[in-house]
Amino acid sequence: MIPAIVAGVVAVTAVAAAVAASNSSNSNSSSGSSSSGGGGGGGYYYDDDDDDYYYDTNDGTSNVIITGVTGAGKSSTINALLKREDAKVGVGVNPETKGAHSYLMDEHSITLWDTPGLGDGVEQDKENIRQILDSLTRDCLVVVVIDGYNKDMGMTYVLLDEIKHTVKPHQISIVINQADVAMKGENWDMENKRPNKELLKFLEEQALSIQRRIFETSKLEVALPIFYSAMYGYNVDKLLDNIITNTSQK
Numbered sequence: 093m094i095p096a097i098v099a100g101v102v103a104v105t106a107v108a109a110a111v112a113a114s115n116s117s118n119s120n121s122s123s124g125s126s127s128s129g130g131g132g133g134g135g136y137y138y139d140d141d142d143d144d145y146y147y148d149t150n151d152g153t154s155n156v157i158i159t160g161v162t163g164a165g166k167s168s169t170i171n172a173l174l175k176r177e178d179a180k181v182g183v184g185v186n187p188e189t190k191g192a193h194s195y196l197m198d199e200h201s202i203t204l205w206d207t208p209g210l211g212d213g214v215e216q217d218k219e220n221i222r223q224i225l226d227s228l229t230r231d232c233l234v235v236v237v238i239d240g241y242n243k244d245m246g247m248t249y250v251l252l253d254e255i256k257h258t259v260k261p262h263q264i265s266i267v268i269n270q271a272d273v274a275m276k277g278e279n280w281d282m283e284n285k286r287p288n289k290e291l292l293k294f295l296e297e298q299a300l301s302i303q304r305r306i307f308e309t310s311k312l313e314v315a316l317p318i319f320y321s322a323m324y325g326y327n328v329d330k331l332l333d334n335i336i337t338n339t340s341q342k
């Protein structure tokens with residue numbers, strides 16, 4: 093069954109193939125995986141009605157799609173959540189994630205999806221957005237990762253404008269990574285791996301401002317973004333709590 097799918101072409105199929113590939117590569121990093129690529133386990137399914145492949149939502153886990161611009165820290169966020177270095181992290185802003193990869197969080201019945209980043213060229217972005225849209229399901233949670241100095245919000249707005257037609261606002265979670273460098277590295281308490289008072293105030297204001305800008309630009313009423321640092325583990329527990337709460341809120 094899998095080779096037939098891999099032999100097929102185009103985006104959704106590429107994602108489906110990635111699902112199959114990542115599920116097999118996951119088997120050595122997580123035990124008791126309930127999502128196997130082939131057979132009856134899950135990963136994807138074929139819908140006769142519209143002759144297309146879809147992510148399997150019947151494997152018992154909730155799909156959490158991690159999106160955002162290249163370099164925001166999607167892969168690093170996944171590693172921080174998993175507490176292991178499974179997702180390949182880029183050096184600088186080179187896109188390291190091509191195609192979607194899944195990571196199972198057995199203990200929470202969550203499948204995290206690492207998606208290709210945005211901002212790598214018009215054609216590539218179109219293709220990547222299409223892949224992201226194809227991956228959305230009725231009850232998935234879309235986590236949009238923004239970097240702490242949000243240098244490129246434009247692409248994030250484009251993404252939100254695309255996904256808002258497919259998912260409901262409560263299925264979108266905006267999160268701000270790289271809290272440690274939000275003030276260019278200043279006011280980060282390196283010893284305790286947390287922001288000092290000044291940076292904390294800056295981050296709180298930034299979260300409010302991003303929430304407001306998203307409303308103004310995309311007319312989306314999203315929850316107040318959580319800020320964290322995947323690199324130093326700051327607020328990652330809060331991020332996980334937020335994901336768990338939002339995935340159980342169907």
Ligand SMILES: Nc1nc2c(ncn2[C@@H]2O[C@H](COP(=O)(O)OP(=O)(O)O)[C@@H](O)[C@H]2O)c(=O)[nH]1
Pocket residue numbers: 160161162163164165166167168169180181182183184185186187188189209269270271272273320321322323324
């Ligand atoms: N300072 C800082 N750097 C980070 C953080 N998270 C990720 N990075 C760095 O940002 C770069 C891009 O990270 P990556 O996870 O590959 O981003 P992706 O393209 O969105 O998957 C890498 O060099 C990471 O080490 C963070 O919380 N703080």
Ligand SMILES: [Mg+2]
Pocket residue numbers: 166167168180181182187188189206209
């Ligand atoms: Mg990546």
